[in-house]
Amino acid sequence: MVPNARLLSQKRFFSTKTLHRNHLQWPIKQVTKSNFNDSLPEIKHHIANSHFIALSLQNTGSFSTPWHRLSAFDTPHTAYSKAKFAAERFQILQFAVCPFKIEARKVVAFPYNFHLFPRDELKLGMPSYSFTCQTSSLNSMAKEGFDFNACIYDGISYLSRAQESSAKVRMGNPIIVDHEKSSFAPIPVPTVADTVFVERIRSRVKHWKNACTDSSAKTDAAEALVISLRKLVLGSEQHGSRPCMTIDVCSERQVQLVLKMLEEFSDLVPLLIPAKSGGTQAVRVVLTSSEEDRDLLKRELQDLEVEQDKRVRGFREVIDLICASQKPVVSHNSLNDFAFIHSKFLAPLPPNVVEFMSSLRMAFPQVLDVNHLMTDIGPARTSMSANMSYLKNRFFAPIDMEIPHKATENESNIHGHNVVKICHLFGKLCSVLNLTPTSSRSSNHHLASAFDGYANIFNLSSDSCQEPTDEDIRVWTNNTRKVRCEDVAFLWGFRKRMSAGTLKTLLRGSNEVFAKEFDVRLVDRSCAMVVFWQPSLRETFVDIMNSEKISGALKEMVSEGLKATGYETYKRVCSSGLWELELADALDKALALPDSNLEDDYETNTSEIYWSNDLKINLDDL
């Protein structure tokens, strides 16, 4: 179809709009479907020669409502549930990959920004039937001048590893039978029915083969007609240029029988045609003219498979390259990012964080989070720019960025800068922390040991570039305190838009449990958290709330609708996926669930959370 005039004019409007935003000019290679295959060898080379690989994602959304955001009061389990919920709904539109080296006083980086779109290239309903977009996310991408047309028209598709294996079955491509392997299968004891079946097939194959080979010898027209008729009757087809026939089978046993029988014919190559629902639907027999022809056929089939695999994997090829390199991966928002990466490119996310970590570690042995590295030199900040200015103000770490790429003439190369910032920050951090790998020690092993203490710690602090929305929280988080989950209660059912301070004052006078030190903070507008700094008071409090002996001001508040529960209910909310818009509704629902299965009880007793904005989990502890 001819691109219409409107589109062209749109492009124009688009470029004028983005002009004034090009303040940073790092040449970042933009990759779409059209130049993906050409870029692969190049990025492969850069990955092989790098020390680290930095990643940064741009998704269609982050969290729908304030309490869905990863927060300081999350345990690893609840944090993972939240990240999982987001990763399963939203989509990655840009995936920036930057292999980089750290040399004496500079970082040499090769940034790429891949535009992704989950197009169903194989018409199998994969990789994703649908995805959610947040208008605010799209809007901020629009403000950065993102070209949605380029992304949706020309984004690279992909399949996860798990999807790839099911796609192969469903595409129904013929599979070459590996004779070595099939001989291992137990040869079934033939029954009478089996013998009859095998005989029937054998004679069919013989007739067909004769019909095929005869045709060349005889030239008689009438004979030729008979032969071609016979071919037709016997179900002869063409596989490429070679004749073939298809034998329908009803069971795997019949497959075995057919294969065994076919071993008698040296010039026949059997191929298995998989059924859509798994298993084998038919055996296709291809007639080859000679030994060489036979090898040629096998090679052709293998090449075809490689080509097809490439098409199926799409962008995942890059993920596979990163995994295969076993290089440390540097990211800024690791739990969220890797939940996305796992669900889109590896396999569906496992139900709990322990399985997630072990599954992830198989693919990415070392994950470094710059936010975590930052905590070694000062208080953690969530935004990249805050981290950068903190470093700039306090430390002398003159690290230059060197990007040997040539800038593409493509106007949209303003995207993917975050990944370069991550490299830069990481380079500075390495210099400050004295972690810089010298080129003489470039072997992977040494490198790994230098970063051992930092690897695989997932920073749970929330989403990158947003400032805390509520001033109260920031005041709070200036002093980090550890809290045991047992000492935390959730309160809801109070008047909307009541401030934490007001609530605290109200509570203080309501009951003697609040005579001792306690703190209140709002989770969202419907729900607050109360922490009791005195052990066991929380339990007393929740008991009072649920007992008939309740009296005084607290009774008054309960009559007005106040409810309270322990931290375990919050855990249930997350593990059962009750992602209501307001936490109060979710907690009510969780309480209404049948009591029987509190699966995640095992961690309740031990876990501690932070009464602050900075919380991380070390997967080695799990």
Add this chain to the structure above:
Amino acid sequence: MKKRWPVASLARALTHSYCSSTTTTTPFPLKHVTKSNFDSALSSLRHHIRSADFVAVDLEMTGVTSAPWRDSFEFDRYDVHYLKVKDSAEKFAVVQFGVCPFRWDPLNRSFIAHPHNFFIFPRQEVSIDGPAYEFLCQTASMDFLAKYQFDFNACFHEGVSYLSREQEEEALRYMNSLYEDKSWDSWGDLKEARDMPLVNIADVLFTERMKHRLREWYDWLLRDRNGRSSFPGSSNDSEQQFQTIFYKMRPAISLNGFTSHQLKLIQLVVNKHFKDLVYLRVKGENSCSQHLVVYNESEDDKKLLMKEVKDEQLRETEMKIKAAIGFRHVIDCLSSEKKLIVGHNCFLDVAHIYGKFLGALPLTAEEFISSVNKYLPHIIDTKILLKCNDVLVQRMKKSGTSLFSAFSRLCQRIAIGSKSSHLLIQPSVKVEIEVDDNRSSDWNSGVRHEAGYDAFMTGCVFAQACSHLGIDFTLHSSSENLALNEKLQKYINLLYLSWSNGDIINLSSSNLSSLSSVSSSKLYRNTKILFSHIVLVWGFPSKLKAREIRECISKVFGSTSVTSVYHVDETAVFVQFKKEEMVPLFLELKESLESSNDAVSVLHPLSKLLKGGNTCAASYETYKEICSSPISKVLFADQAKAVGIKWKTKLVESKVEVETQENKSSHEEHSLNSGENTTIKKIDVRNDPSHSQVSSDEIDDDSFYSTQIKQIRTSL
């Protein structure tokens, strides 16, 4: 290989068969409307709508079904179908809205069409502390739009935003509650700084300095009230930071170039040490916030000032909310003008219009119908028109009723272009197109699946159809309302509920009827499905096919016991039994087999279906319940789990009980009967619309048994 179940039918992809890009010369383009030209386009469109005889509309969405099993099936009862449409309208976004008013021009004896193509995008323009705006994209639909060169940049960058009436009310309510709230700190912009301990020495020093400087200014102000001498600023630097201005007739300092932390400290100083000064954050020009310290003469003056500030902010917010209504103005105009709205296969479109511009979609089809009718009193669906009217059915021959085939069949002159004056072209209604100041009767520059062009085509089809119905526009005067034309009455406000069943809902009387009652043509025959005879089975072993399930149940209940087996998706089937009493029997048998673990149950023919131990079964009502959930998992079995179904078998009460309930409810409800036993009632639409008491349910058993059902689809 045939499909085993209808896969992800993009309604549009199916209805429009194939693209023959007969690109002729493009004299002028379609009128595209984005943020930048919305205001001017709106005022001219308002004018066109007012003088229009009818307005054709068309919508492009980001998707149609949120999961494959939410596609419409033959086995959808009307209430289930409504739930599916509701789910679709709630989850997906409208990205393009085509509006095309048609006006009869008696001088030229032709219609004049004004096609508008609006790009719309649900950008959040007013912040009320609710959840983030989200919408779903169906990958296949996005790809489909891309195939037709949909301009996503125009939509996401420049699309016109909107607020529904409900959202607007909510925003105003929120704003007013903030206003009425007495405590200052809940008003975001006036939030008072909390007392905060000055922890480091830098803060202490800064606070002291600020105190000193404010004192200086304050003293100067009091001393020099009449003197008019300028404030002796110590340096250029501080002059920039402290600018003396007048705010609402009061002297004030405008604070510039401080960090937010510093501003907070200043605020603390003002509150603590200066009774006559007020710290304010207000919206300055070009909408960036301005920090002020304002002098007040007295406590009363202070209150007055605060009130003034608050009122101003209230007005500003109100304006912002009004401005955010955006595209809804177009719909409101259609609604208030009570124009005849024409759409093609537009039930989903109407649901979108309702959900996006009026408010949350009601829970039941009945409520939906009655409130749609109040909002948009006259709607006509050209697809129903084409299927129901004998003359039109004949005209269409068998070419299908998709918009494009209808357009190319009925409006050949416009479709092909008048230049190629072909002998075969029948006399047709003339349509002239007017875009801005351009006018043409030979206009073919639209791109199909561009909402504005589709709306134009729909309108042309409608105009042509009207002339076939015998409506003579030349006799038609502009004062006459086309919506009240008696020749159209039979078809007005009928919407397709289900394509496969041919159920039609009448918006003006809330009557449900089947297509055959409107149309006398025998071409369209629909199959009756008895929902009380249906069992929903899911979670069975994944390789099991419909044929095998049928065999395995037939072994137990007899070879003719199963009327049909229909795949919902690969993890679930509907099994329709011949007799209703087999439903509880089957469910009981299933449960007893699962509870006992002896050899008999292992050898039982049903064990094939129950293998794996995850097979669940329930009656049709459970299907409705699952459809009503906001969750959408791709596979039905996963959906059932996510909805929170923990049981494996849901037994139904004995039949007698069901029937008594049935009778009761049919007496209570007048028009729509949602009972389990109800099939589609035959209601003659020609009846008086006020017709309310439906004569006792006529269950169409005969036609059901006589029709041969071919629901069993094997993969072969």
